Amino acid sequence: MKHLVLATIALCLPLSGFGAETRVKSKEDTETTLLAHVLAHLLRQEGRQVDDSHFRLGGSPVVWKAIVAGEIDMYVDYTGTLTNQIFAGQGIRDEAGLRSELAKHGVGMTKPLGFANNYAIGMRRTRAEELGIRRVSDLKKHPSLVLGFSNEFVNREDGWRGLRQHYSLPHANVRGMDHRIAYESLVAGSIDATELYTTDAEIRRFDLVALEDDAKFFPIYEAVILYRLELEQSQPAAIAASRKLEGRLSQSAMIEMNDRALAKEPMSIIAADFIEREFGKRPEVRMESNARRLWRLTVEHLTLVGISLGLAILIGLPLGVLAARRPRLGQLLIGGAGVIQTIPALALLVFMIPLLKTGALPAIAALFLYSLLPIINNTASGLLSIPRPLLESADALGLSRAARLRLIELPIASPSILTGIRTSAVINIGTATLGALIGAGGYGQPIQTGLQMMDHREILFGAIPAATMALAVQGLLTWSERLLVPRGLRLKPVA
Amino acid sequence: MFDLKNVTKLFGPLAVLDDVTLEIATGRTTVLLGPSGCGKSTLLRMLLGLVQPDAGQVRFAGTNVSGNTSRELRSKMGYVVQDGGLFPHFTCSQNVTLMASHRDWTPERIATRLDELTRLARLSPETLGRYPVETSGGQRQRVGLMRALMLDPEALLLDEPLGALDPITRADLQKDLKAAFQSLKKTVVLVTHDLAEAAHFADTVVLLEKGQIIQQGALRDLVRQPASPFVTQFVDSQRGPWEALREAIA
Numbered sequence: 001m002k003h004l005v006l007a008t009i010a011l012c013l014p015l016s017g018f019g020a021e022t023r024v025k026s027k028e029d030t031e032t033t034l035l036a037h038v039l040a041h042l043l044r045q046e047g048r049q050v051d052d053s054h055f056r057l058g059g060s061p062v063v064w065k066a067i068v069a070g071e072i073d074m075y076v077d078y079t080g081t082l083t084n085q086i087f088a089g090q091g092i093r094d095e096a097g098l099r100s101e102l103a104k105h106g107v108g109m110t111k112p113l114g115f116a117n118n119y120a121i122g123m124r125r126t127r128a129e130e131l132g133i134r135r136v137s138d139l140k141k142h143p144s145l146v147l148g149f150s151n152e153f154v155n156r157e158d159g160w161r162g163l164r165q166h167y168s169l170p171h172a173n174v175r176g177m178d179h180r181i182a183y184e185s186l187v188a189g190s191i192d193a194t195e196l197y198t199t200d201a202e203i204r205r206f207d208l209v210a211l212e213d214d215a216k217f218f219p220i221y222e223a224v225i226l227y228r229l230e231l232e233q234s235q236p237a238a239i240a241a242s243r244k245l246e247g248r249l250s251q252s253a254m255i256e257m258n259d260r261a262l263a264k265e266p267m268s269i270i271a272a273d274f275i276e277r278e279f280g281k282r283p284e285v286r287m288e289s290n291a292r293r294l295w296r297l298t299v300e301h302l303t304l305v306g307i308s309l310g311l312a313i314l315i316g317l318p319l320g321v322l323a324a325r326r327p328r329l330g331q332l333l334i335g336g337a338g339v340i341q342t343i344p345a346l347a348l349l350v351f352m353i354p355l356l357k358t359g360a361l362p363a364i365a366a367l368f369l370y371s372l373l374p375i376i377n378n379t380a381s382g383l384l385s386i387p388r389p390l391l392e393s394a395d396a397l398g399l400s401r402a403a404r405l406r407l408i409e410l411p412i413a414s415p416s417i418l419t420g421i422r423t424s425a426v427i428n429i430g431t432a433t434l435g436a437l438i439g440a441g442g443y444g445q446p447i448q449t450g451l452q453m454m455d456h457r458e459i460l461f462g463a464i465p466a467a468t469m470a471l472a473v474q475g476l477l478t479w480s481e482r483l484l485v486p487r488g489l490r491l492k493p494v495a
Numbered sequence: 496m497f498d499l500k501n502v503t504k505l506f507g508p509l510a511v512l513d514d515v516t517l518e519i520a521t522g523r524t525t526v527l528l529g530p531s532g533c534g535k536s537t538l539l540r541m542l543l544g545l546v547q548p549d550a551g552q553v554r555f556a557g558t559n560v561s562g563n564t565s566r567e568l569r570s571k572m573g574y575v576v577q578d579g580g581l582f583p584h585f586t587c588s589q590n591v592t593l594m595a596s597h598r599d600w601t602p603e604r605i606a607t608r609l610d611e612l613t614r615l616a617r618l619s620p621e622t623l624g625r626y627p628v629e630t631s632g633g634q635r636q637r638v639g640l641m642r643a644l645m646l647d648p649e650a651l652l653l654d655e656p657l658g659a660l661d662p663i664t665r666a667d668l669q670k671d672l673k674a675a676f677q678s679l680k681k682t683v684v685l686v687t688h689d690l691a692e693a694a695h696f697a698d699t700v701v702l703l704e705k706g707q708i709i710q711q712g713a714l715r716d717l718v719r720q721p722a723s724p725f726v727t728q729f730v731d732s733q734r735g736p737w738e739a740l741r742e743a744i745a
Binding site (some may be wrong): 389390392393394395396397398399400403407408411412486487488489491492 | 540543567570572574576577578581582584585586593594597627628629642
């Protein structure tokens with residue numbers, strides 16, 4: 001309970017940029033998360049404090065919005081992502097153009113870190129050699145090849161659509177599938193080529209080749225560190241630390257790090273090894289024990305659930321009473337809460353970002369909205385199902401409206417109300433795992449990380465406690481009915 | 496005690512009570528009699544202010560019964576519905592003493608009154624500690640009567656108090672109710688569709704049909720000098736099991 005209170009206070013304080021902390025975050029993918037760990041080690045060596053307990057904030061747009069809003073200080077992105085996604089359609093041609101566009105948003109950029117993670121078309125080495133294919137233009141001579149791309153790539157202008165036009169490729173047999181499935185299909189031989197990222201560890205592992213982009217179609221995706229320009233004054237040491245990485249990450253070093261991450265080595269250690277080799281000084285690696293991590297995730301998750309559910313009870317109960325008293329308003333209320341329920345959780349979370357930024361606050365707001373419907377609904381239906389003779393008896397006794405509600409109606413409706421709260425709690429605990437997508441922490445964090453890395457152990461590290469918590473809370477609430485529901489309502493009638 | 500003048504109540508286009516004028520005498524038992532849907536229950540609920548008339552006036556001891564004044568007036572009336580209308584989350588004794596506690600009576604005063612009523616309603620003390628679901632229909636009705644009498648009201652209003660009971664329980668309760676009415680000497684208004692019940696309780700019978708009073712007076716007069724063919728029809732339809740039995744044996 002004390003932890004909950006402390007966590008609540010911490011949540012209410014705005015994330016501050018003061019003091020010795022530099023707020024580093026990353027996108028969801030393995031590579032930029034690894035680089036966030038590298039950056040964190042360097043910053044610490046410069047005397048800065050970095051919280052590396054959860055780097056992954058969300059996709060590019062989410063992290064970009066967070067840095068523009070000043071909620072985070074630094075993250076790693078790619079020049080190609082910035083020009084083609086964040087600033088799409090603005091015709092940015094070179095590094096100088098990108099730099100000045102970033103500056104308009106108060107964001108600075110280091111020089112490229114060295115490697116580029118471009119799109120490329122990949123084939124198995126043996127298959128490519130057998131057909132004599134080295135360049136993308138060589139594909140034209142083999143129109144019967146089966147191509148499998150990620151669904152995103154198939155539809156992107158800088159993906160298959162543009163590529164086909166640019167090279168006049170004749171292939172008709174093109175399938176959209178999951179990126180990872182595409183890799184597996186390629187290895188199994190059921191497709192001949194797929195798109196790669198040039199630093200994917202799978203290239204080496206599965207002995208693939210990246211075909212040469214001889215007509216220069218794919219944009220360059222060079223890794224850069226983005227930072228708030230304001231840091232040049234407030235945290236010069238942080239800027240200095242990030243500049244150290246400029247040009248220091250070779251293609252092969254990045255592939256090796258990705259490969260080790262694919263083998264599920266802890267990212268913090270992979271990053272420390274790189275720094276020791278490149279800069280000669282090994283950073284101290286502080287590994288969080290599993291028990292500590294589980295405790296931290298549990299506190300975070302309980303905070304999300306506890307505050308949002310508590311608010312939903314506080315607000316939902318009176319709304320439920322109102323809905324029962326005024327049927328027309330009630331339909332509106334229940335309908336409105338129902339509409340919220342139909343918005344996909346992820347979409348609702350993203351809607352919250354412009355209003356409440358990232359982190360726990362928008363997640364709590366979204367969870368609160370999700371929890372309302374069962375509580376309003378069950379309170380209203382519990383009150384409305386009280387037989388009329390009972391209400392008339394209460395009126396005939398001369399009880400006031402308020403006394404009737406407090407002494408008669410709410411106690412009689414309490415089983416229904418508690419069922420609503422229980423439903424809300426279970427939905428809430430499950431949905432709260434999505435909070436990790438906008439940096440709210442909790443059990444969703446290992447689930448998201450695990451999904452990104454296809455790491456089942458990591459997924460279960462979040463999923464099992466989440467399920468356990470749902471069961472435990474359900475059990476606790478069922479047990480509490482014995483205390484809260486009057487005995488006379490729990491007895492079976494005598495025959 | 497009660498005084499109704501030209502009272503009309505509409506539910507949609509239908510007049511449940513149609514220009515009813517009625518005086519209910521103090522200290523006597525008046526039975527509102529009639530087939531279902533005749534408006535007798537609505538009339539009773541109107542006396543309590545649970546239903547407001549669309550036209551006309553209802554007065555209780557000279558005071559207008561309306562939405563605002565009726566809460567105070569209601570403490571001077573006791574109301575018993577079919578099956579008791581007990582609150583399931585309170586024990587029987589909590590049901591009875593609810594309003595007294597709400598009005599901050601002292602525990603001693605509550606205990607004394609509870610004791611009196613337990614004897615009057617001929618209820619065993621251990622029943623009082625039970626929840627309504629743990630009791631029989633007859634016991635619930637007795638508790639309902641005690642609850643209605645707790646604050647010692649001037650009038651007692653009962654809506655089909657014997658409706659949901661088996662014949663033996665019914666006969667017992669009927670006898671005890673009559674004894675209670677006689678010892679209390681209160682104004683009693685009782686709603687029923689049962690002629691025998693009316694015969695048992697009534698000083699005055701008010702026969703209703705389709706929202707109108709067809710005839711009122713002693714039951715004897717209704718049988719001997721029916722005001723309309725409906726009265727005869729209503730009386731004949733309830734000649735009771737003895738006649739039916741006699742016909743079956745013959």
